[in-house]
Amino acid sequence: MHTVLSSATKKITIGHDQPFCLIGERINPTGRRIFQDQLRAGDLSAIERDVAAQVAGGATVLDVNMGVPLTDEPELLKKAIKLIQSLTDLPICIDSSVVEALEAGLSVYEGRALVNSITAEDDRMAEILPMVKHYGAAVVALPNDHDEIPMQADKRLVLTKKILDTAVDKYGLTLEDIVIDPLAMPIGADPTIVRTAYETMQRIRAEFGVNMTVGASNVSFGMPGRHTINATFLAMAITVGLTSAIMDTRTPQIVEAVKAADLLLGHDEWGASWISAHRAQQAAQKAAADALLQQALAP
Amino acid sequence: MTPDELLKTLYDETLLGNAPAVLALTQQGLDLGLTPESLLFDSLIPSLEEVGARFERGDYFVPEMLIAGRAMSGALALLRPLLAETGVQTVGTFVMGTVKGDVHDIGKNLVNIMLEGAGFHVIDLGVQVPPERFVEAINEYKPDIVGFSAFLTTTMPMFKANINALEKAGIRDQVVVMVGGAPVTQEYADAVGADAYAADASQTVKKAKDLIQKKRAMVSA
Numbered sequence A: 001m002h003t004v005l006s007s008a009t010k011k012i013t014i015g016h017d018q019p020f021c022l023i024g025e026r027i028n029p030t031g032r033r034i035f036q037d038q039l040r041a042g043d044l045s046a047i048e049r050d051v052a053a054q055v056a057g058g059a060t061v062l063d064v065n066m067g068v069p070l071t072d073e074p075e076l077l078k079k080a081i082k083l084i085q086s087l088t089d090l091p092i093c094i095d096s097s098v099v100e101a102l103e104a105g106l107s108v109y110e111g112r113a114l115v116n117s118i119t120a121e122d123d124r125m126a127e128i129l130p131m132v133k134h135y136g137a138a139v140v141a142l143p144n145d146h147d148e149i150p151m152q153a154d155k156r157l158v159l160t161k162k163i164l165d166t167a168v169d170k171y172g173l174t175l176e177d178i179v180i181d182p183l184a185m186p187i188g189a190d191p192t193i194v195r196t197a198y199e200t201m202q203r204i205r206a207e208f209g210v211n212m213t214v215g216a217s218n219v220s221f222g223m224p225g226r227h228t229i230n231a232t233f234l235a236m237a238i239t240v241g242l243t244s245a246i247m248d249t250r251t252p253q254i255v256e257a258v259k260a261a262d263l264l265l266g267h268d269e270w271g272a273s274w275i276s277a278h279r280a281q282q283a284a285q286k287a288a289a290d291a292l293l294q295q296a297l298a299p
Numbered sequence B: 001m002t003p004d005e006l007l008k009t010l011y012d013e014t015l016l017g018n019a020p021a022v023l024a025l026t027q028q029g030l031d032l033g034l035t036p037e038s039l040l041f042d043s044l045i046p047s048l049e050e051v052g053a054r055f056e057r058g059d060y061f062v063p064e065m066l067i068a069g070r071a072m073s074g075a076l077a078l079l080r081p082l083l084a085e086t087g088v089q090t091v092g093t094f095v096m097g098t099v100k101g102d103v104h105d106i107g108k109n110l111v112n113i114m115l116e117g118a119g120f121h122v123i124d125l126g127v128q129v130p131p132e133r134f135v136e137a138i139n140e141y142k143p144d145i146v147g148f149s150a151f152l153t154t155t156m157p158m159f160k161a162n163i164n165a166l167e168k169a170g171i172r173d174q175v176v177v178m179v180g181g182a183p184v185t186q187e188y189a190d191a192v193g194a195d196a197y198a199a200d201a202s203q204t205v206k207k208a209k210d211l212i213q214k215k216r217a218m219v220s221a
Helices: A033-040 A045-057 A073-087 A099-108 A122-135 A153-170 A193-207 A216-220 A226-239 A252-264 A269-297 B003-016 B019-031 B036-057 B062-086 B106-117 B131-141 B158-168 B186-192 B201-220
Strands: A003-006 A011-014 A021-027 A061-065 A092-095 A114-119 A138-142 A178-180 A244-247 B092-098 B120-124 B145-149 B176-180
Touching: A003 A138, A021 A045, A033 A045, A045 A073, A061 A073, A061 A114, A073 A092, A073 A099, A092 A099, A099 A122, A114 A122, A122 A138, A122 A153, A138 A153, A153 A178, A153 A193, A193 A226, A216 A226, A216 A244, A226 A244, A226 A252, A244 A252, A252 A269, B003 B019, B003 B036, B003 B062, B019 B036, B019 B062, B036 B062, B036 B106, B036 B201, B062 B106, B092 B106, B092 B131, B092 B201, B106 B120, B106 B145, B106 B201, B131 B145, B131 B158, B145 B158, B145 B201, B158 B176, B158 B186, B176 B186, B176 B201
Parallel strands: A021 A061, A021 A244, A061 A092, A092 A114, A114 A138, A138 A178, B092 B120, B092 B145, B145 B176
Antiparallel strands: A003 A011
16 A cells, blocks of 8 residues: 655655655644744745755655644645745645645645545545545545544544545545544543554554554653653554654654664665665764864864 | 641642542541641642642643642542532632534643642533533533633634624623633734633633632622
């Protein structure tokens, strides 16, 4: 099962036999006061820094969310997507809860985007899936419905099946077009909540074989030592079928945990990527040391 | 154990979130002849206030806040009927709910716990609460404050819809409206005509207390 995303010039394949897909979460104004004010004033310069940092960190796809209250979100999202596509060839995950914003984003996007997101709610699917089909995009789907975010894996499986059946039978999408988000919630709020997420992943992998993504940083909300929790959460999730995550790609510890998991699961044959990343790091360290030495020796 | 020792131990065990000990000590305190008011205002509430302060300083984390709140809830279940008998005035009544279209409740539940911990009587309407249900609850419970929670930029506009519904029902002046949730900002709260915004659970408690004091001062003036 391969879900292919693309920009004008680059393809990324998400799959169970592929290296993990790292979707950078950073371009999102939620909880970023200064960024919100800048966006409201039409200043998109922070996006340039966020793109650079995430590309350098190892992101393979970039999530973009422009959910700033009291702004023209569709217009802002269009601008942001055009800007990002001028800066990088990484594919984009277009993230909004506003249908018009998703449509606006898709209309200017070059390539095959990932749309984030639908739920198992009929009205949400009816609004968004025809658009996904029209633009030839892929879509993230959350197995929650109108009533609740299910706390049991059973209910999440039922809703996953509903989403897949509806998308395929009613809207003419393929299973490759759907990326299920099995719902990862803060471990601090409930000690069993992440086990439920793992169980959901395992069963979705076994029963449907589709690709999955998750908002990984959620898991450590309200806890100290978030990087370690996030890194460990991802490494464990990968073993039960998670194939991508919307995650912090600027923190080496987290990205390295994912890369090590790829290596250990045989998705990085003979450690080629792992070893070349090591060499690149060595070279960068040596260059930095040389520069310091030159500085010290300068008259 | 002397009454003073008991109040101190109850305070410490609440801080640790040791629910069985908190329940047992509360009962023990009553048996010793301590009043429900004393157990509540001299031990449980100060302890939860300390939990909030530690959380704000970054010394306490979400699970610690949760278990402390739960420990206190257990004690409250025992004390509430007794407090009702003696007619003690609660800190205030708070009607809370996640707005229509939104099913997120983790943040709201944390806020509820801290409000209860501060001595508020909290009526939680759950998730997906339509405007008419808020109106009903306000008429039924006569709360001091109503809280609207939203986690999505698409459901935040329900704040305005709710406030409109309160106005239409002629009860907007009877309650203080507080709003919150991940994407919500002070500017947004102002734009929809809410009375207050709080960024997290302990801030909600502080602002709620201030607002009630102001409200009561205005009424008595």
